[in-house]
Amino acid sequence: MNNHLPLGTKTFNIVFAGHVDHGKSTLIGRILWDTDSVPKEKKEAAIAYCQKNRIEFEYAFLLDSLLEERTQNITIDVTEVNFFYGQRRFRIIDAPGHLEFLKNMISGATKADAAVLVIDSSVGIGEQTKRHAMLLALLGIKQIVVALNKFDLVHYSPQAYKILHNECIQLLEKLELPCNFVIPLSAKSGENIIERSTHLSWYEGKPLLEALLGLDISTSPENSPLRFPIQDVFRFDERRLLAGRIESGKLQQGELIAFYPSGKKSKVKAIHHWPPESSPQVVSAGKSTAIQLEEEIFVERGEIIAHENTPPIVATDFFARIFWLGDHPLAIGAPYTFRLTTQQSIARVLQIQRVIDATTLEDLQPVPMEVKKNETAEVIFRTSAPIACDLFENVQTTGRFVFADQNRIAGGGIILKALPSKPVHEIKGRSRISAVQRAKFLGHRSGVFWMTGLSGSGKTTLSNRLEQILFHRGILAYVIDGDELRGGLSKDLGFDAQDRKENIRRAAETAKTLAKSGLVVIVALISPFEEDRKNARSICEKDGILFKEIFVDAPIEICKSRDPKFLYLKASKGEIPKMTGLDSPYEPPSHCDLHLLTAQESIETCLEKLLDFIVPLVRISPDKERELGLLEDPAAEI
Template sequence: MTNKTHDSRGDQDMNIVIAGHVDHGKSTIIGRLLADTDSLPEGKLESVKETCRRNSKPFEYAFLLDALKDEQDQGITIDSARVFFETDLRKYIILDAPGHIEFLKNMVTGAARAEAALLVIDADEGIQENSKRHCYMLSMLGIDQVAVLVNKMDLVDYDEETYRKIVADYTEFLEEIGMEASSFIPVSGMEGDNLASLSDNMLWYEEETVLDLLDSFKSQPLPENKPFRMPVQDVYKFTRGGDDRRIISGTIESGQVSVGDEVVFYPSGKSSTVKSIEGFNRPDTDTIGAGYSTGFTLDEQIFIKRGEVATLADEKDPHSAARIKTNLFWLGKEPLTKDKEYHLKLGTSKVKARLEKIERVIDASDLSQSEDKGQVELHDVAQCVFKLDSAISFDLANELEHSSRFVIVDDYEIAGGGLVEESLEDEQSWVREKVMLRNYKWEKSRINREERAEKYSQQPTLVLLTGEEDVGKKPTAKALEQELFDSGRVVYFLGIGNLLYGVDADIKGDENHKEEHLRRLAEVSHIMLDAGSILVVTAVELSQDDLELIQTTVNPQQIETVWLGENVTTDIEYDLHIDEFETEEKAALQVKGMLQDRGILFKAW
């Protein structure tokens, strides 16, 4: 059985997001809720009122938020995004993020997943664009418990007809986006009407108060009955006192894992068996489930990196792709365009991404659609296709929502986010499928990667020497092999001809099989690197597409690319450019220097 504690997962807490158009009274409602639930530090309400009196300034409950921002030590936690208060039933965290970027980031990355939402509409101003946009965003993120607070009823003399019209108009909008409000409550944040108790000013309203409503929201059960998903956050290695554990850590998004389970990591397809479940200051357990930050060790040591997704072998696989169709909400200062490189973050993976296609754009305020827009602008919702520089693993929005959420980073700032709707084919899909099957079926040596690296004083690396014909690639490669060998390294030079007349003999001479030639080269490289070697390979004018195909099979962190010759004739992203070839020995020393600088050769020889 899973060991559960209230403190470790906050089973009785509930995250509520509050949204609404600017100046519709969100802060006033939050301040009033803090006051009416006795969640303020003692004397704080009186102190703020006295400050207002001294400054001849009308008191507003919204002032309480400003007064509390720096008072973390007074029993209440508050910042620009979170406010805590409690009722007799449970504790609440109100998420109120200016600009909604912080809220979007938290929802997508899992820092604070709201289970319900309050949408505030000013009774006097009525339904505004953001009243619709924000609810559209909530629907995209899967929040289906939404209540509408028709605020500032005191400004319309508590008029029932004004309230009824907002209810009718907003209900019609919600139906268009497939949502339904839990309830509509007429309130006055300033006067406290219908927040903690029913108001004498609106005898025509006899239903629930806001606090009653909050307590009626249902806590969403953690998805332990779903397929196991744990994005890998890090791998911790221990060496002190004979402790040789490698703990793969992360937060379990869904499902459960037990000692003895066979786990498969995607997109690599590598697999092993759970040996132990590890935790800090927590009772020992053989099973752990959704919501926990945890770690586990494996029976067989395999090289796993941050960004992979741990799954169970006997459950549904996630999708792995480098092209994805998405439903995106854009909040960036600059439009989303095709001529710019972005970063896409999903789970713990972060990859470069380019907008490949805009299929349609929706204005979330009036639901109008366009299929010919060249960019996605602020507050637009768009169905887009992204091309990623490497494959990531995910589930689709209609399968496992949590592991389909992503954000787009533009110039170090989160500018948008949404859900993955479809996994699309790309140039390397066929190679990736072969690699995942190979990794799953791979017979592992008893000697692991770290042991070989320590024994050979080097990191296994594929050195790709490329450039135009007759610029000295082969002489340099052979000189580099000799230099490293004389230094006691485990190194091997592999000419393309060695493959063409051997491994590739069945497809030699067929120009239509370039991709298969490269795939086989990558597979041979994978074996040599698994043996701990430094492999030096030469090839004529490799392109970035060629390199990406090789990277599908060989870990990109184990590849160093050198362009030899003055003229760079392809778009390849190289690590070293030797533009002047004097002698092969001098060029080889330049490559060796790069390997030393990058820590591939452990000590100078």
């Protein structure tokens, strides 16, 4: 194997991306074979495997280390392999091509100097190729070579090359990506990889490996500002060591450093490696290390060490571009786990400003209120705690983040701009957090939705279903149910007129308090008297709480036939005195905000009407923010 290069030779990192069936693994395997970069035993094992199974030799098997990959004929994880050619060391990052494994590409391509986008010439540019190209744009890769593989299947046609060449250029230009080369080749037959092919005599460009030799190695991260995220804190004897990996810049013993986002400072007393005698006085990007401080200050995992004169950004509000991979759409206001280097926080999207259709690469109009799987979007989001980071164009490692949904990676993104967030001012009352701040953070405003109607009309069923649906849409909701209230807060009350009035008052005060905390409160109470319901509305509205009355209407005979809690049965036996609808009146609303006829319409239809009524009232779109005075127009800062 040709692996004897001068010491200090820099490695050129290149990510290979492409559709699952476009021959990416075959191309990588062929490169390794032709550059004599495959160990003899691995060659022999691949040949023996093919002979044993009586199949044609496949260069892709040189990469496949998992039996599952061979049997499924798909690559399921990021693989890194090295080869040497023309006095340059290359590291190939094999990014998965199958749609279900696209998320690995986010981590697999982070350190690439360039990318090879593999396209089957007989198929052309498909939807998944466009998604890979969008990911490359998201990752900020500045050098791209398009490999038009399987060119033998289009009979080495110069006309086919011209068409494909133009389509590739248009695709990359649309995504503002560079295109260094568009190279026709055949991985299986080894044409135009190392040497020019006689079948491609009309092609005037370079073969693939010559083209790769002509690309530039990225600027060393050592020359970037110091970014040292703390991964863990250890104590040995009397020493307290901060451990992690230096992502960029250099760290020197004795120098003053600062910690972000806390802003604390100290000097580096010592740099520790193992064994101790190897401990240096200077460490650079790419090295894992541990440091000891002169002054023992309290810092923890997630802080980023930097120099005072080149600090990272510290903010909570960001404008970012994301690629979404979650099974459930990204929703405004829904909580996601935000991870950037070793930092972690809760993040919520405040605005979706742009969504790109993965098929056409055109902006979707009107701008959707959610981002679906495999779509790229530009959003404004807020984290629950200050985050130390950089703009992606300045320091890529600390400008890149992921979102997790229920502990599973659901998307990745890059920070384009940090936005100023409104300072917390002291306000009246005990809470120092205003309703505006709560609404902006949660992504929805609060409110009380009072559902009144006879027992058995469907209030409880609708309320519980509504609460679940709102929660999964990123709207925090809570149900106050009459039975629960009677069993706790109103346990001391009876059922005469005065106690019923007090029960409604307590329910209204509780609903108001919960709404002040930012929740959407659904009250499911018979509340038979109109005066009491008007009083509940007054209690909420005098404190500026949105209040809507919903009449859940069903005739008494229908309610008696349903009787889910057997109340009518008990009343008929004299066990419940003054049962509403029987021997105590129910006063239907003279005016309500929503009227649901549950005897005539299904639960699903009523739920749909509830959602159509409630969601636009509480969900904060950019227009709604301006209308409610919630928007300090972060878009204007972009």
